[in-house]
Amino acid sequence: MIKAWLGQRTPVVVSLLVGIALWEIAGRLSSPAFMVPFSVTIERLWTMTAEGGLAAQFLDSIELFAAGFAISLAVGLPLGLLLARVKALRIGIEPYIMVVYATPMVALIPFILSLMGFGFAPKVLVVFLFAVFPIIYNTVEGARSIKPELIEVAQSFRSTEWALWREVMLPYTLPYTMTGVRQAIGRALVGMVAAEFFLSATGLGRIIMTSSQNFDTAGVFASILLIGILGVALMRLGAMIEQHFARWRQ
């Protein structure tokens, strides 16, 4: 079993090792003002952690991410189901969703700043705006693909509207929503860093900025590596949840 696992993982492990090696070589060949090798990045990550600042900033970012993401899911899922169920609403609201979805969210940040200032709430709003649309979009697409026969079965058994949502629409749609969640995780991370850059500087975004201003390239690389690892971990988690809700789809 371990052998099979290794066999499956070998390409990934080899690819990672090669990538790290290339990073190391490129880092050693270039100026430390431009790029640092992998070993220095890890070392810096270690000293930053040891100094104690990193953990607090990391948790700060996570808090922002979690708040924005939770609201995205809490709004996106019911709104998506509602839009799928009420056709007039969908036709009325869809253009707005498409326009806002297509707008680069970063462009909205100055507006949010002037409207809401520098607190925690505007930053959560930025993360929310980055993350919510893939969730809405995939939920609507999923819920619209419910077979009308299943709705008819529910009606035949005298389901209430609420039971129809709970027993039929929600379980059918969740795997689709989770596809949106996976996309939303990546976008929420971008939103998180953007909010930390352009609104009040906190968290990992702040470390990147201050490191960059102090020509601490290793600090920049360490933060980026951390965000990257966080992103991959969250997306793997998202994929696992998606898999869990899609068990019944052969």
Next chain:
Amino acid sequence: MNAPSTIHKASVQFSPGEARIRVQNLGKRYGTLEVFRDVTFDVGAREIVAVVGPSGCGKTTLLRCIDGLISVDNGEIWVDHTRVTGPTPGMAMVFQHFGLFPWKTVADNVAYGLRMAGTPKAEIAKRVPDFIKLVGLAGFEKAYPYQMSGGMQQRCGLARALAVEPNVLLMDEPFAAVDAQTREILQFELLRIWQQRPTAMIFVTHSIEEAVLLGHRVVVLKGRPSSIYETIAIDLPGQRTRETLREPRFAELRERVWSTLMSEARAAEFVLENQN
């Protein structure tokens, strides 16, 4: 079956009971397309009425009207003393496409109707295994629909309908999507279950043999718009078994329904449809 032999044959003859479903002058149109008109028939409390007719004659539409899923344009449907204006308690439908929820296990699918009816949890937990057993799915409680054959899925659909203990069962070509052998097995299973718990049943099919085997009466829908062309009493004595299929009277009745269906212009088309 264990009845003393002294009982006179007439006393074990089929009695349909008082009318449970009354369909009166029913008419349905989609825009300018009139599907059927003036459909009138009754179904007794312990009677199976089979409805046959060529594809597109509105058999399924008729059944969905009776279930209250779609509105009618003319006429009335009464079940006992209630006029049907929407899905009505006491009725349950078995669908051609099975209509199982793929994310629910067999047990959860069977429990669905009871949950919608607001049956207490303890009661549901008690009843569900009985109905799973009744349809021969014991051991598959935790299986998902995609893990089962079509025949097993329809057993589950049947259990879901039976579990609400309806006094009216509506069967919409329930065995049309399963293979021929399974279909035959399910037909006799249905007869066995019906013997145990007789209900009023409307059985829509386009298999003439199935209609004659299961029905106490066969209603033939025909024409455009369609209407009841003829109602044929199926006077096969006693309980129907595989033996019934070989009885001369069965063959006669099958021919009778066949020729009734054939006696019109759409005959050629129908021949083609019945070959598959």
